[in-house]
Amino acid sequence: MKRLLYFFSILIIIIATGCSRTPKDGTHTITICTTTDLHGAYFDSLYNEEARLSSLANVSTYIKQLRSKGIKPVLIDVGDNLQGDNAAYYCNFVDTVSEHVFARAAGYIGYDAIVVGNHDIEAGHQVYDRFKEGKIPYLAANAIVEGSNEVPYFEPYTIVTRKGVRIAIIGMTNANIKSWLSEELWSGIDFIQISDIAQDWVDLVIEKESPHIVILACHTGYGHGAPDIENEALYLASGIRGIDLVLSGHDHRPFADTIENPAGNVLLINAGSRAALLGQAIFELEFSGGEVVSKRVTSRLIPMADVEPDPRYTDRFKKDFKAVYEFANREIGTIAEEIYLADAIAGPSSYIDLLHKVQLDATGADISITAPLSSRGIIPAGVIRYQDLVLLYGYENSLFVVELTGKQIKNYLEYSYYNWVNGIGPSYNYDSADGIIYSVKKSAPRGSMVEIISMKDGSQFDMTATYKVAMNSYRASGGGNLLEQGAGVNPDSLPIISRYGDIRSLIGDYISKEGIIVPVTPSNWSFVK
Template sequence: MKKVFKIISTGDVHGMLFPYDFTTLSPAPGSLARVSAYVESQRAVMGEDSVLLLDNGDILQGQPAVYLYNFIETGTAHPVARVMKRMRYDAMTIGNHDIETGHPVYDRFRADLAPIPLLGANVTDISTGEPYFKPYTVVERNGVRFAVLGLLTSAIPAWLPEKLWEGLDVEPMVESARRWMRHIRERESPDVVIGLFHSGYHSTHPTWKWMENASDIVAREVDGFDLIIMGHDHSRAVIREENGTLLINPGAYATHVAETVVTVEQDDYGRVVDCNVDGRVVSVADHEPDEGFLEEFAPERKLTQEFVEKVIGEATGDFGVRDAYFGPSAFMELIHTLQLEISGADISLAAPLSFDAVIRKGTLRMSDMFALYKYENQLCTLAMTGEEVKNHLEMSYNLWTAVMGSPCDPLLKFASGNPVKGDYSRLINPSYNFDSAFGVNYTVDVTCPKGQKICISSMADGTPFDLKRTYRVAVNAYRANGGGELITRGAGISHDELKSRVLDATELDLRYYLMKAIERKGMISPVVTRNWRFVPEEIVDAAIPRDRHRLFA
């Protein structure tokens, strides 16, 4: 007997519950409201028992709606959990940005989500040695047993302060997958095994000792997976390994779903004798949002709208990210100056966390703070020598800029194949690792290789910059914990030493302090201090307009 099922999966939703972006205050092409409509249409065609709905994590960060219910409106069931129950998800794997919200948020979310299982087989409770999250679940539909094993990227310690994952250990994915696959095969007798992974495909670049994206290794080295649903890298993909395992990634922000058709053949005793898996990535942008969904969650949408429309100040001009790729910018100077004010540090290091954000002239609202600062990071003050600061910048600008030989060469490192991160499809590396510095004056020689690009001439006040002196340096917690490896691989500070370098850290997220600082000021004006520049100018000046057009056309 032949039976056909559809596995529909979302991932890296990043709080996009509604067909509206509360950061840009504009309609959004994706949203779980649209996904809900699509899933219901498939259930109507296939039958309720023939559709499974899964999510692979990173849903609790990225939009004001989730921030509001993570940290402010905490006295109610989390709306994301309620949304997932309404849509009848069968399972979800936790992601690194879910962990980044902190224990109080994801522990509460897990309780609110029940009985939908929150998976994470490779996350261990240190006190008990047992899995902190449910390692896997078995879903039985129409006489067929689907085992779903959840794993997330093991590089959590490379990005997040320990207090966010205190008491937990994250095991490498391959080791965990191998052990749990044996357990599932021996104990559960599954007909189909699905890997629900918050980890991307390519394992070509480790994050210090952790493999950030390991789905390809698991597919090749751990026998038994019929399907692996990937995430984390935001790259839509359908890949068939030589051993037959299908890997699929729905991308990000609920603009698409991964849709896998599983066809099984059962003998007269109900045993599966053949299983075929095929998949595609489907856009939901043309699907009207689920009206029942919108009606049920109208109060949450209204409250979020009121939250983001709260006036916090006035801007006398535009602050845009685009200028930040080609020199000092008002957008980055706003972040730098506020980081220095909040921390009292000597030097600020920061990158544009949004690829192409803009804060417009006029009334500043809470929504602008989410454009200014995308995720919930604390502000840290580190002790770094002048030489470490220079080496940090050497790696940053090497990620960012090419080595130019003539005005005809590109200034930026444009992607020719698959980018590292799907959001940054025109560049080789993601811009959230393009740190510039404030508090020092320096040049970046685009004709030189890494190690010879940066020349720091002085501190901002004109006093000498000393390679051997120790400075107080303001960075976000992601960077302070080794995120992007600019401090570890770039500055040369070992990961084990990072904790001892932290002089101070804010209790709340940096966005909160930025918002409070703007409220105190009342008005902010775009100011550009030319504390750094690309040289030689006769080569760079020709490349900048050409690269700007290529990047943003």
């Protein structure tokens, strides 16, 4: 708390307080609406002729419907908006001059606050720093200036007023960012675990601002009711004093229910992902003598598929859609046969073979390590367009070349395949390797599953030798714990030899160079009984 008070002594926060009059005695109804994890769902299209999807166009209609009834909702997004779709990619890395379409769309719809998500940091300083300077409060109280006395890098909170009712929105981002992203993306920022700092911020905001409703909006998953650096929404809702509502995200797990809290029950809402749902909380506050004497709250998750897209929103952003559509539909090559992404979960697959070829071709590394980032869908035979690359590689990971010893590579693969065979964790942590010949014995005990026979060219694989290994930035930063718990390597001390561009673009470059891709199921490794 002392550090937060120090922060307030050196920095004046500009807060949108609106009208500061005291609410009249009687019942006041406040509507809170929330989205989260939009992942680029700015437009209701996959940029082809397939069925339309829910998007911010549907959200715009719903919010307008509320306003037409005299309801002015407080609208909050809980992060991860700047990654996951070609619209986000185009605005982040292609058209870097125009104001970002999400900033303009959020302004048009009338968002009151946006929380920083981990994938928003993945877009890089050149993208999220522009949001930091934007008109809509961009919140993350637990993202602090590196080396400071916990001075927030982004705005920590904002105050919104509706008919004299003061609503505090305290934002927090996911604190595990450094384990997933390479340093150049978050340089100058440290991240504090939400549960370590949330109570201090709530207490301070209540003391300084005297809000009538306190919202803790955190880009964190549901969790298991205990402190956790990545997923602790349930823990926050059940233990933080002085809050009325926790808005969460990150794990794409829709949820809306009341959580028991010793200081008074707290509502927890997660609106899922990609604008499929909109979360809504309706507070009824009874005022007497200028004080809140009772609070009642109801909640629901509203399917946006039941709401028509806003034609005025669509018209307003039609030029942006056209630019993204043309970008996404550029032909980059041809594929001779279908690629079934689900094959990558069963064993060697043409999907993962393509990723390995791209990584080895781009880097000249000795060994490539990668995992399936998509486990559903088909890349059909025929022309490949840039839009197809989002299905092949849905994240903006960059490509690294690192140094690992033969023993570290073997231990790394042991950890990966133990989890893979036993269905532990998500499939995007099921790494395989190219550049070596090996087998995986499913029935063998942990630590003895992987037998590395040789390098792919037939030369000896040496446990004591050092090899150049191509892997994505998520993995090189410690994502999935394969380096630390598998190879026994602290990601902070991992020797990084070189860095390349984002892997999705490298895939596009490789396909364009080759012209025709003939999918091949690799034979350098296999599962054995």
